[in-house]
Structures are given as C-alpha cells and as structure tokens.
Amino acid sequence: METKDNAQFHIVAVKAWVKKGDKYLLARRGMNEVHMPGIWSIPGGKVDECGETVNILQDTLKREVLEEVGLEITYEIDLVFNNIFKRSDGASVVGLTFLCHWKSGEAKPLEDTSEVKWFTLTELLGMEDVEEFLKREIRVLVEA
Numbered sequence: 001m002e003t004k005d006n007a008q009f010h011i012v013a014v015k016a017w018v019k020k021g022d023k024y025l026l027a028r029r030g031m032n033e034v035h036m037p038g039i040w041s042i043p044g045g046k047v048d049e050c051g052e053t054v055n056i057l058q059d060t061l062k063r064e065v066l067e068e069v070g071l072e073i074t075y076e077i078d079l080v081f082n083n084i085f086k087r088s089d090g091a092s093v094v095g096l097t098f099l100c101h102w103k104s105g106e107a108k109p110l111e112d113t114s115e116v117k118w119f120t121l122t123e124l125l126g127m128e129d130v131e132e133f134l135k136r137e138i139r140v141l142v143e144a
Helices: 056-069 121-126 132-143
Strands: 011-020 023-029 044-046 078-086 092-104 113-120
Touching (some): 023 121, 056 113
Parallel strands (some): 011 092
Antiparallel strands (some): 011 023, 011 044, 078 092
C-alpha cells in the first residue's frame, strides 16, 4: 500500500515480563512460529484492529498472556522497553515490553508456546539459550 507521504507501516507487538514473587516467566516459542521458533521468550503478540477500546495495549497484553500461558495479570502494567526490529519474514515491528504482575492461574504452555518456566533474576542472567535482546532486558530488570 502506498501513501502520499511514503509512510512505513509497522506491526505493533506487546510482550510481558510476568512477575510472581521473585520470579519471572519465560515461554519457549512453538516450532511453527514465524519469528524465532523454539527460543525462550516472553508471552505476547500483535495488537489487532478490534474496534474502539480505551486500553488497547493493556487489553491485548492481558489476552495474549492468558491465551499463551494461561495466566491472568493485574492492570498494574508498566512499559519498560521499546524497540523496532525486522521479523525473520521482513515485517517491521514496533515492540513494546511491559512489566506485569501475576494475578491468578497456573502457567502452562498453550497457544504458540511449547514450554513455560519461572526463573529468578540470577537464573535468567545465567541463561545462554536466549536471544541478545532478551539478555539486555534481563540486565535492565536486575538494575531496577
């Protein structure tokens, strides 16, 4: 699609660092995922055009966490990271990462995930099989 001002279009994605006590949840991406299949990541997904809503980012985040790992999160949601990147299929993505807090539910791999696990910050720092962007986010969480 062309526009008068040659605007670039981006997918908007929201992701959640879910905190429960002193642990954070990671989910291994399913092998059928378009972007980075099989790696440890955090739950999240694309913001869809779904009519008018007051809290589209928060509502999307809550829905994605519930769909992917079976957890409810509180509305205490704080933006902690943002970036722009290219997916492996070439799509441009604006990524918004939020620190969220567990409300209820038992973490389990559901839609788009193959495994879930809670980690302390120390355990997260020692992980080698996570992408560099996630390592940067973990270091910032430790400093906070």
